[in-house]
Amino acid sequence: MKRGFYVGRFQPYHNGHQSVLEHIAHEVDEIVIGIGSAQLSHMVDNPFTAGERVLMITRGLAKLGCPFYVLPIEDIKRNALWVAHVQSMTPRFDLCYSSNPLVVQLFKEAGIEVLSPAMYEREILSGTEIRRRMLNGEIWENLVPSSVIDVLKEIDGVERLREISRKD
Helix, strand or coil: CCEEEEEECCCCCCHHHHHHHHHHHCCCCEEEEEECCCCCCCCCCCCCCHHHHHHHHHHHCCCCCCCEEEEECCCCCCHHHHHHHHHHHCCCCCEEECCCHHHHHHHHHCCCEEECCCCCCCCCCCHHHHHHHHHHCCCCHHHCCHHHHHHHHHCCHHHHHHHHHCCC
């Protein structure tokens, strides 16, 4: 049994995340997905709650064909202890998938193998770009799985983002 770990903020979950997870699903028997900064929500950079992000991910991966677990992981703001914190919050995993330089370094220092999957269309598939498009009334729906569009409609996510970005 080989289990891989993948972490992200998923603000929102998008087609780049989907592509990476579909790739990972061919390499492992199970995937542990960590929702980083789980305590943050209702902020321009982190508009969605951990529960809403769980919903986006689980619906997006409904047909993945590989068992997965989605777990919120709150920040502890102590990088030297972060990997141990992650391990205390997740099932045991054998390797980590990440292209984030800090995450790669921390897991390597902890003696855990790290693979850096190719980022799919990274220049447009980023939460920052998707949130920017939402705020500016530009097309963003083609950058996320259709199930994520449904979740964002259900929670009125675009309107929330616009409201919290307003200046008083």
